[in-house]
Amino acid sequence: MISVVDLNRSFGTAHVLKDLSFDIAPGRMTGFVGGNGAGKTTTMRIILGVLEADSGQVLHDGKPITAGYRAHIGYMPEERGLYPKMSTIDQLVFLGDLHGRDRRETRTRGMELLERLGLAERATSPVEELSLGNQQRAQIAAALIHDPVALILDEPFSGLDPVAVDVTLEVLRDVADAGAPVLFSSHQLDLVERLCDELVIIAAGEVRASGTRAELLATADPVWELEADADTGWVRGMGVRVEEFDGGHVRFGADSEEQAQAVLAEAMTRGVVHRFGPVTHSLHDIFKETLA
Known part of the structure; x- marks a missing residue:
């Protein structure tokens, strides 16, 4: 369980997060929904330790989250962060190296992911030669290459065609079914509705509603x-x-x-x-x- 507890964060005079609290349960897909500027990306970056909160905590199983645990979270930023001139499979192997993984095992795992995501034929292509949709698939593979203990995904479905969306949904569901907490943001509410087990709706840095879809519909x-x-x-x-x-x-x-x-x-x-x-x-x- 990852718990966000009373997070506050300001940038200058802008109070971006205001006593923000919610849980990301293990084995559950949690949709993080809000308009532009609601505070979703800031929250994700604080969970990952990229930003510091002004106050509040991020907990793992009730204790302060550690750098060691964070290092094993799979993260997909909204802005693509892969090296453009490196081939897709070499990119995945390189990321495996950073996580201390065996190179041979990582290459095998990388090809399995690319095959499943429909990208195996472009495994040796430089990232910059891929379409935007295929770059998105490669970015998803990069978040999964080290068998993460949890997933934090910022707009993972952006630019994907319907077939790629369905494949990605299956892959992410498998990760959750294996017991990992999964948090993802998306503006595509129909996809959130199809995929998520839990919902957190945020506006102006505050949680406005949270719970299962059935619980929210009941309100x-x-x-x-x-x-x-x-x-x-x-x-x-x-x-x-x-x-x-x-x-x-x-x-x-x-x-x-x-x-x-x-x-x-x-x-x-x-x-x-x-x-x-x-x-x-x-x-x-x-x-x-x-x-x-």
Whole structure:
């Protein structure tokens, strides 16, 4: 378990992190979601020891995280950091050297990763000759080459085509299933929703919501949708919160199912009802509602 506890960090007069706290559980994929400037990258860099917090702690299993543990975390920065003129496989072997790994074993492991990520045919190509999407795949392989004890990934899906995304999802899931804590940020909320076990939503350096997708969805205000032949403007007088209205279609918030059913009962007295039911929320809805 990696725990972020009451982190604060300022840059000049800008207070970037404000008593930030959350956990990254072992064997779980934790999605770290927030707008630009929310503090995601700063938090990741503090976890890795690249930056120091003004106050607060990063813990591993309840104790202050050590340099030794940090050295075995796999990190993928948002900005690509591979040597452009070095071949992809040589880059991975070099990174293995830095971690004290056996060269022969690292080369075998590197080829396995590149094969799985669909990059084996470009193993001997210089990184600078790869497409941006393939450079992203190589960067993912670099984060995994030393069999990390944990993963910290900043926008790992940026630039990947749908096939590469699916392959990457499988690889990262395998790492989590082996017991490693995994934290990743992404602006692609549909991918976060597919992949993550836990979510942390951050804004202005503060955690606004956290938990499993089911737990976060349970906190959303119930929203219902009604589609009928007759004009539904009368719903405004039913004591519910009308969110959208267009002739025979209305979307509204209700405090209880009984209140929503009362709207349905009234609609049925006014004509034919074509559709009625609760709206299924998405992570995008939760994100907007949380930051509103």
